[in-house]
Amino acid sequence: MKTILVAEDEPAIARVLSAYLRKAQFHVSIAADGRQALDLFAKDSPALVVLDVMLPHIDGWEVLSRIRETSSCPIIMLTARSEVEDRLNGLNKGADDYMPKPFVPEEVVDRVQAVLRRPSQWTDGLRQRRFGRLSIDFSAQHVSLNGARVTMMPRDLALLLFLAEHPNQTFTREQLLEHVWGADYEGSDRAVDLSIKRIRQALSHWPAEEGDIRTLRGTGYQFWIEN
Missing domain, CATH: 1.10.10.10 (Winged helix-like DNA-binding domain superfamily/Winged helix DNA-binding domain)
Known part of the structure; x- marks a missing residue:
C-alpha cells in the first residue's frame, strides 16, 4: 500500500483528505506543520506529498525546496490563493501539480492517482x-x-x-x-x-x-x- 503524506495545518481538511485517500486504498501520514512534514518525509518515504503552502514553522514553499534537494517524489501543492503567479511559483520550484482551495476531496484523490500514473523516467536503453x-x-x-x-x-x-x-x-x-x-x-x-x-x-x-x-x-x- 502506497503512503501519501498530507501536510496540512487545518485539522478538518487533513481529516477529510485522509479519509478519502484511505478509502482509495492509500496509507496516510499527516503533518500539521513544515518541520513535522520534513521529519515524516524522511521517516516514511511516501509515494507522494500533498503539501499546503501556508504551514506553520516552515512554509510549504521551503518544504518543497528542501525535498527537491534530495528527492523527485511527486508533490501536489494546496493553497487558498489561486493566482496564476502562485501556480507558476510552485511549478518553477518543482511541484508536480497544484490545487487551489476550496477543493472537492474526490478531485484531490483523482489528482493523486493521476500524478502517480505518470512515468518516472524516460530512457530508451541508451547508457x-x-x-x-x-x-x-x-x-x-x-x-x-x-x-x-x-x-x-x-x-x-x-x-x-x-x-x-x-x-x-x-x-x-x-x-x-x-x-x-x-x-x-x-x-x-x-x-x-x-x-x-x-x-x-x-x-x-x-x-x-x-x-x-x-x-x-x-x-x-x-x-x-x-x-
Whole structure:
C-alpha cells in the first residue's frame, strides 16, 4: 500500500483528505506543520506529498525546496490563493501539480492517482552520450558539463533527457507535456517554458557551437547538436 503524506495545518481538511485517500486504498501520514512534514518525509518515504503552502514553522514553499534537494517524489501543492503567479511559483520550484482551495476531496484523490500514473523516467536503453563538453548518462540519469555534475530539478532533468534522446527533433509544448509531464497533466503549458529556461541556465557554460536548446518560434523546442 502506497503512503501519501498530507501536510496540512487545518485539522478538518487533513481529516477529510485522509479519509478519502484511505478509502482509495492509500496509507496516510499527516503533518500539521513544515518541520513535522520534513521529519515524516524522511521517516516514511511516501509515494507522494500533498503539501499546503501556508504551514506553520516552515512554509510549504521551503518544504518543497528542501525535498527537491534530495528527492523527485511527486508533490501536489494546496493553497487558498489561486493566482496564476502562485501556480507558476510552485511549478518553477518543482511541484508536480497544484490545487487551489476550496477543493472537492474526490478531485484531490483523482489528482493523486493521476500524478502517480505518470512515468518516472524516460530512457530508451541508451547508457551515456557525449555532446562536446556535455555528458549525459541516461541510465544513471545525471548530467555533467566540463566534468562537473550539473544539479537540476527532477522534472527539468526528465525534459532534458527526453530532448537529448531525440536530438534535432522539434517537439511542441503539448507533445512535451504528454511525454514528460504525462497525459493526465492538467496544468498550464507555461510549465514547459519555465523548465526550458532553467535548463538553459544550468547549461549556460555549454559552448553554443557544440549544442543548444533551441526555440523554433511558433513550433516548439529541440535539442540541437552539430551533425
